[in-house]
Amino acid sequence: MAETSGPAGNETLLFLTDDQLRKGIEAMFFAYRGFTADPDRILTVKGYGRAHHRAVHFINRSPGTTVNNLLSILGVTKQSLNRVMRTLIDDGLVESRVGTRDKRERHLFLTERGEALEAELSTAQRNRMRAAFRQVGPEAVVGFRQVLEAMMDTDMRHHYARLREAGE
Amino acid sequence: MAETSGPAGNETLLFLTDDQLRKGIEAMFFAYRGFTADPDRILTVKGYGRAHHRAVHFINRSPGTTVNNLLSILGVTKQSLNRVMRTLIDDGLVESRVGTRDKRERHLFLTERGEALEAELSTAQRNRMRAAFRQVGPEAVVGFRQVLEAMMDTDMRHHYARLREAGE
DNA sequence: CTTGGAATGTCAACAAGGCTGACATAAACT
DNA sequence: AGTTTATGTCAGCCTTGTTGACATTCCAAG
Secondary structure, eight states: OOOSSOTTOOSSGGGGSHHHHHHHHHHHHHHHHHHHHHHHHHHHHHTOOHHHHHHHHHHHHSTTEEHHHHHHHHTOOHHHHHHHHHHHHHTTSEEEEEOSSSTTOEEEEEOHHHHHHHHHHHHHHHHHHHHHHHHHOHHHHHHHHHHHHHHSOHHHHHHHHHHHHHHO | OOOSSOTTOOSSGGGGSHHHHHHHHHHHHHHHHHHHHHHHHHHHHHTOOHHHHHHHHHHHHSTTEEHHHHHHHHTOOHHHHHHHHHHHHHTTSEEEEEOSSSTTOEEEEEOHHHHHHHHHHHHHHHHHHHHHHHHHOHHHHHHHHHHHHHHSOHHHHHHHHHHHHHHO
């Protein structure tokens, strides 16, 4: 099915064949399952879902972030996010403070209990990632991140980069 | 929060810090969105979802595969898969043939129309992956796949490897 | 000062795609 | 003959996404 490298252009483009690309696609599929498996188990026990994990993660990364900012990072509708935030706030994991400058905005913070959940989830997720990183070494990790970054949509890459600035 | 490298063990383990791991986690999150974005758009138009894509993909990879095998690859319940398969079969994208050796089994094949959809979806997904691969070069791609493989659950790694054998 | 629009919350309804449990059938195995 | 396996299906539930509508609050421009 239409190899990428033409018959005359076979320098070292063998990594761009359809077969190689398909391997990459399947690797993403299977790896993402592993990536979410550990947090998912914890969440199920506590009666939460992946959506709660995502919210808690990004609030932890950018304490005081607004709902709108969170919406654009997560890429869901406000109604969908609101349902998740509602349970997190009611359960005392997230605090929503009315903005001081602009009182329409709500600034989101994790409570102590929220931080505890975040820590539990991210520890589990980091453990798996650490094991993988350690196993393959630093050069592979660089390549891993380069490919992922190149695969993002541009707006997501901006979010990714913005989080970098703060987290460095 | 508990750096991995102790104060005395700082050879070159800086790629295992919590901060580096968190970057990897966020990269996975944002990249997976990009990874699925193009097929998702196509699927929405045609009235299908990601679940249909997965089924069609793996049937294409292993024509004649059984329902049970597909279940263990996809990691869902038979009821969930059945709902998806039902629509694919009714729409004439997948054919289900009773097994010859073991007549309890159903062997799954894509029809011409099924192959056409698969081609459309995988072309879109490959295009993005190809652009990413090309941009970062072959060494990065090797690292990418190494990390992903190390991140899989063992049983998924087996599926991944088995698909490799057939597809090489 | 009024008004438009932005930021947020909320209600309702719906769909996709997971899940469990129960039951049915046919074929294979013992 | 009885059990296990492979599959299908019905019913019902949950999470998490969607759209549409409407209320509130408040900044900012005219």
